[in-house]
Amino acid sequence: MTAGRSLAALAAALLLLLGGALVARAQTTWPQEITDPEGTIVVYQPQPEKLTGNVLTGRAAMSLKLKGKTEPTFGAFWFTSMIDSDADAGTTVVRDIKVTKVRWPESKEADEARFTRVVEAAAARSTLSASTERLSASLANAEREQRSLAELKNDPPKIVFASELAVLLLYDGDPKWSDVEKSSYERALNTPYLVVRDKRSKACYLSSGALWYSAKDPLGPWSSTTNPPADLVQMLPKADADDPVPTKPPVIVVATEPTELVVSDGEPKWKPVGDGALLFVENTETPWVRELSTQQIYVLLSGRWFRAAGTSGPWSFVRADQLPESFAKIPAASDIGGVRVSVAGTEEAEDAVLDAEIPKTAAINRSEAKLDVQYEGEPKFEKIPGTSVARAVNTPAQVLEIGSKYFAVDNGVWFVAASPKGPWAVADSVPEDEIQKIPPSSSAYNTTYVHVYQSTPQVVYVGYTPGYLWSFPYYGVPVYGTGYYYPAYPGYYYPRPYSYGFHVGYNPWTGWSFGMSWNVGFMHFGIGWGGGYHHHHGYYGGYGGWYGGYRPGWGGGYHGGHNTINVGSVNIGNNVNYGNRDRVGNNLRNNKDAAKLRQPSVYNRPETKGRNADRATVQKNAQQARATRGVTNDVLADRDGNVARKTPSGWESREGNKWQNVDRAAAKDKAQTVDRSAAQAKAQSVDRSQAQARAQSVDRSSVQRDYQARQRGAQREATQRQVPRSQPTSRTSGGGRRR
Numbered sequence: 216m217t218a219g220r221s222l223a224a225l226a227a228a229l230l231l232l233l234g235g236a237l238v239a240r241a242q243t244t245w246p247q248e249i250t251d252p253e254g255t256i257v258v259y260q261p262q263p264e265k266l267t268g269n270v271l272t273g274r275a276a277m278s279l280k281l282k283g284k285t286e287p288t289f290g291a292f293w294f295t296s297m298i299d300s301d302a303d304a305g306t307t308v309v310r311d312i313k314v315t316k317v318r319w320p321e322s323k324e325a326d327e328a329r330f331t332r333v334v335e336a337a338a339a340r341s342t343l344s345a346s347t348e349r350l351s352a353s354l355a356n357a358e359r360e361q362r363s364l365a366e367l368k369n370d371p372p373k374i375v376f377a378s379e380l381a382v383l384l385l386y387d388g389d390p391k392w393s394d395v396e397k398s399s400y401e402r403a404l405n406t407p408y409l410v411v412r413d414k415r416s417k418a419c420y421l422s423s424g425a426l427w428y429s430a431k432d433p434l435g436p437w438s439s440t441t442n443p444p445a446d447l448v449q450m451l452p453k454a455d456a457d458d459p460v461p462t463k464p465p466v467i468v469v470a471t472e473p474t475e476l477v478v479s480d481g482e483p484k485w486k487p488v489g490d491g492a493l494l495f496v497e498n499t500e501t502p503w504v505r506e507l508s509t510q511q512i513y514v515l516l517s518g519r520w521f522r523a524a525g526t527s528g529p530w531s532f533v534r535a536d537q538l539p540e541s542f543a544k545i546p547a548a549s550d551i552g553g554v555r556v557s558v559a560g561t562e563e564a565e566d567a568v569l570d571a572e573i574p575k576t577a578a579i580n581r582s583e584a585k586l587d588v589q590y591e592g593e594p595k596f597e598k599i600p601g602t603s604v605a606r607a608v609n610t611p612a613q614v615l616e617i618g619s620k621y622f623a624v625d626n627g628v629w630f631v632a633a634s635p636k637g638p639w640a641v642a643d644s645v646p647e648d649e650i651q652k653i654p655p656s657s658s659a660y661n662t663t664y665v666h667v668y669q670s671t672p673q674v675v676y677v678g679y680t681p682g683y684l685w686s687f688p689y690y691g692v693p694v695y696g697t698g699y700y701y702p703a704y705p706g707y708y709y710p711r712p713y714s715y716g717f718h719v720g721y722n723p724w725t726g727w728s729f730g731m732s733w734n735v736g737f738m739h740f741g742i743g744w745g746g747g748y749h750h751h752h753g754y755y756g757g758y759g760g761w762y763g764g765y766r767p768g769w770g771g772g773y774h775g776g777h778n779t780i781n782v783g784s785v786n787i788g789n790n791v792n793y794g795n796r797d798r799v800g801n802n803l804r805n806n807k808d809a810a811k812l813r814q815p816s817v818y819n820r821p822e823t824k825g826r827n828a829d830r831a832t833v834q835k836n837a838q839q840a841r842a843t844r845g846v847t848n849d850v851l852a853d854r855d856g857n858v859a860r861k862t863p864s865g866w867e868s869r870e871g872n873k874w875q876n877v878d879r880a881a882a883k884d885k886a887q888t889v890d891r892s893a894a895q896a897k898a899q900s901v902d903r904s905q906a907q908a909r910a911q912s913v914d915r916s917s918v919q920r921d922y923q924a925r926q927r928g929a930q931r932e933a934t935q936r937q938v939p940r941s942q943p944t945s946r947t948s949g950g951g952r953r954r
Contacts, residue, residue: 217666218676226913228775234449235835244842245259245260245839245842245848246259246260246345246842246843246846246848246850247344247840247842247843248840248841248842248843249337249338249341249840250337251333251336251337253281253282253333254279254280254281254282254284254333255279255280256277256278256279256333256334256337256338257277257278257280257287257342257843257846258275258277258840259275259276259849259850259851260277260848260925261273261274261275261294261309261343261345262274262851262852262921264835268678269297269298269299269576269666269668269669269678270295270296270297270298271294271295271296271298271309272293272294272295273293273294273296274291274292274294274852274854274856275291275292275294275850275852276289276291276850276858277289277290277291277292277324277334278290278850279330279333279334286872288319288326288330288872289319289320289850289858289869290317290319290320290330290334290856290858290916291317291852291856291857291858292314292316292317292318292319292338293314293316293317293856294312294313294314294315294316294333294338295312295313295315295503295669296309296310296311296312296313296829297309297575297669298310298313299576299676300575300576300678306344306345307345308342308343308344309337309342309343309344309345310342311339312338312339312341312342312343313338313339314331314334314335314338314339317330317331317334317335317858318855318856319331320856320857320858320869341839341840342839342840343840344839344840346807346860364655364687364688364689366654366690366697367369367655367687367694367697367698368655368656368697368698368699369519369532370532370698371471371521371528371530371531372472372474372475372516372714372715372716372789373470373472373473373474373475373531373760374474374475374477374514374516374521374526374528374530375468375474375475375476375477376476376477376478376479376526377466377468377477377478377479378477378478378479378481378482378483379466379478379481379827380461380463380465380466380478381465381466381467381468381476381478382465382467382468382476382562383465383468383470383471383474383475383476383716383718384406384408384410384421384435384437384467384468384470385406385407385470385471385474385716385717386403386405386406386433386434386469386470386471386701386702387405387406387471387594387702387703387710387711388405388471388472389471389850389922390403390405390406390410390426390433390434391403391404391405391703391708392404392412394414395411396449398450399413399414399415400412400413400414400447400450401414403433404708405703405708405710406790407710407717408421408670409421409422409423409424409451409520410433411447412433413444414672417431418430418431419431419433419785420431420440420443420444420447421437421467422443422451424451424452424453425460426439426460426461426464427439427440427441427443428440428464428467429443433952434456434469434471435467435469436467436496437467437469440462459953464627470716473700473702473713473714473715473716474715475501475514475516475715475716475718476718477499477501477503477514477526478499478500478501479496479498479499480498480499482499483498483499483503484496484498485497485505486550488545488546488549488550488551489541489545489546489549490541490542490544491507492506492507492508492539492541492544493505493506493541493542493545495550495551497550500718501513501514501515501516501718502515502551502557502920504542504551504554506539506541506869508539509539510524511523511524511531512524512525512526513538515554515557515720516715516719517655517694517695517696517714517715517719518557518689518692518693518694518695518719518721519532519557519689519694519698520533520534520535520538520557521533521534534689534690534692535557535558535559535564535689535691535692536560536690537690538557538558538693542554542558543555543558543560543561545558547563552897553722556692556721556722557693557695557721558692559690559691559692560691562840562927564691565691566694567692567693567721568688568691568692570692575627575678575816575817575818576668576676576677576678576818577627577628577676577677577678577818577827577828578674578675578676578827578828579628579641579674579675579676579677579817579826579827579828580673580674580826580827581640581641581672581673581674581675581922582673583825583826583827584630584641584826585629585639585826586625586630586637586639587637587639588607588610588612588614588623588635588636588637588639589610589611589612590607590608590610590635590636591609591707592609594607594610594614594635594636595608595609596606596607596608596616596635597704599653599654599657599659600654600656600657601652601654602649602652602653602654603617603618603652604616604617604649604650604652604659605617606655606657606658606659607635608703608704608707609706611709611710612625612652613625613659613662614635615650615659615662616635617646617649617650618646619633619757620632620633621633621634621635622642622645622646622650623639624662624824625676626664626817626818627640627665627676627677627679627683627816627817627818628665628677628826629641629645629665629667629677630642631641631645642667642675643667643670643675644667644670645667647666648665650662651663655698655699656696656697656699657701658701658712660682660697661682661683661684661685661712662683663682664679664680664681664683664806665677665678665679665683666678666679666681673828674828679817683817684727685697685712685714686706686726686727693721694725695714695719695721695727696712696713696715696719697712697714698714699714700714717729847863848925849862849922851921851922851925852918853912853913853914853917853918854917855914857913857914858913859877859918860874861918861922862874862876864876865877866913866915866918866919868913877913877915
């Protein structure tokens with residue numbers, strides 16, 4: 216693992232403490248209290264510092280109220296812990312807490328040892344729970360990724376513009392065909408759409424289930440038809456009655472290489488935004504902006520900005536931290552306020568990067584986790600350049616040969632076997648050093664973001680960060696895909712991950728979502744045909760025969776047919792995919808399908824959640840901390856362990872078992888010092904209590920930053936709670952946030 220990617224992994228993993236979005240059942244209100252025979256310990260919201268694997272290091276302010284005492288004693292403790300996240304429940308459990316250092320600024324030395332013993336013992340047998348929205352902002356002040364992934368590729372795709380309703384029909388290279396059983400038809404394997412050719416007449420047909428097109432050549436031109444072959448119509452599942460059908464059939468634009476289609480509803484209509492330094496096209500779903508001072512135009516694709524003098528190009532990539540200053544001035548409440556998530560340095564971008572880094576974890580029951588890998592013929596492996604790793608090329612599964620063993624990733628879990636055909640068992644460990652050498656130019660790159668943390672005879676603790684789902688932080692913003700094109704291995708065809716061609720966009724509520732060049736409810740990717748992912752045919756297909764289908768390299772693993780999304784109604788105009796956060800939230804709250812927009816983690820999908828260990832059983836010996844009623848979450852500890860709290864009149868720190876205003880004490884001391892001789896001042900300084908000296912030494916800038924992060928997290932949580940949380944279903948829409 217390179218230093219940059221190591222930091223990225225630590226940064227992403229740190230969010231394990233920060234959990235998922237909404238909280239159901241588990242207690243995540245701060246502060247939380249732990250009871251002990253000698254008294255009660257109140258723990259304020261932890262301040263994360265570092266995480267390696269799933270071992271968290273941090274500090275927290277606390278108070279200890281001994282039995283029989285009326286006033287608590289305040290202090291700070293440093294700790295290491297293990298962490299388990301349940302992103303779909305919105306919580307992360309901090310367990311196996313080991314206190315490494317305790318500081319009691321206001322206690323006597325004799326008491327410190329006793330207080331420390333109490334805290335160490337109570338913490339060791341307790342667990343804490345946390346939620347994302349209140350705690351994720353703490354990452355801004357923790358050790359995390361400061362550099363971006365240098366290995367990503369940012370060459371622009373082919374960008375095509377159209378001024379009438381159009382849909383991109385994308386093939387992965389030249390069309391490849393496979394016979395449809397018990398018929399005279401063959402189907403194109405390497406496109407997410409239903410493209411069929413009559414083997415007798417060579418006539419080609421394209422269908423959305425409701426609309427039909429015909430062509431003499433699969434590359435077009437395509438024309439709409441109302442008279443498709445009756446036997447072909449009978450073979451397909453019926454179209455969803457709720458799907459909208461456009462009055463005028465969209466034009467079909469064909470591509471055989473990475474391409475993005477930018478469509479405007481008529482000629483582009485430019486509208487000023489913010490202070491007028493920028494214009495945007497209001498009648499398109501693609502962020503399309505013009506900078507007036509240079510007349511350069513910008514489009515946003517898969518989280519990346521591309522710039523050109525005109526729509527004909529040539530296009531060049533522009534890093535998000537090198538955009539003109541006017542982009543950061545786009546008002547959040549404007550029609551394109553959502554693009555701020557792709558402008559480095561904005562609050563929205565900071566939030567988006569944090570959200571895009573949230574890892575997911577699970578405790579996997581060895582006895583319940585099964586894997587069956589199927590190959591076309593005997594297993595065949597190809598060496599990944601620059602590594603000692605070889606990847607299986609004649610299976611849709613992600614199987615790696617490393618040394619004399621075989622490792623496979625299935626829905627975020629590593630398996631190991633002595634033979635490429637198995638039998639497979641959940642892996643206790645994997646050769647991380649070798650796996651981390653896999654470069655982004657390999658379609659196995661996403662496996663480098665899946666980890667094994669711990670194991671017991673019954674359970675293996677695993678986790679993945681969003682790089683597994685092809686989402687990466689890049690110079691202050693999240694981007695989708697590595698930017699590399701992964702060609703099919705000669706002689707076989709299995710869908711490979713795409714960066715472009717599916718109109719991937721990000722919004723703060725649902726994360727990444729797949730869309731169309733213009734939302735018309737026209738096509739669902741990969742109409743099922745008899746159900747399932749037919750590994751021997753290799754076509755893009757829906758699972759169980761329902762519409763849904765192609766998910767471009769999303770989750771890896773053999774169950775390609777399970778990893779499906781319906782994108783027919785994902786994009787709902789600028790105001791959903793790219794609009795401001797409030798408008799997005801309002802639209803989702805008013806949309807009956809809003810819950811479908813969030814996907815569960817790969818560990819909690821219907822077909823995988825049965826292998827998860829029961830968390831209550833795993834943590835049965837721990838005491839769950841409970842919320843402390845009537846206590847405000849306003850106490851923090853600086854890096855030296857000085858305790859401070861925020862009040863309307865300013866910062867206060869502890870002095871003589873009391874809270875004292877830091878600014879007022881400092882001003883008073885300064886005034887008294889001026890009136891005294893230097894000798895008196897020095898003498899009285901020696902007499903000043905150690906507590907007062909410590910009180911005035913609080914690193915206010917540090918605690919102020921942490922406090923602001925805390926406030927920001929609370930505000931985000933309050934806003935996020937307004938949107939309903941989904942339950943895992945077998946059919947969900949694209950781009951779920953915090954999976």
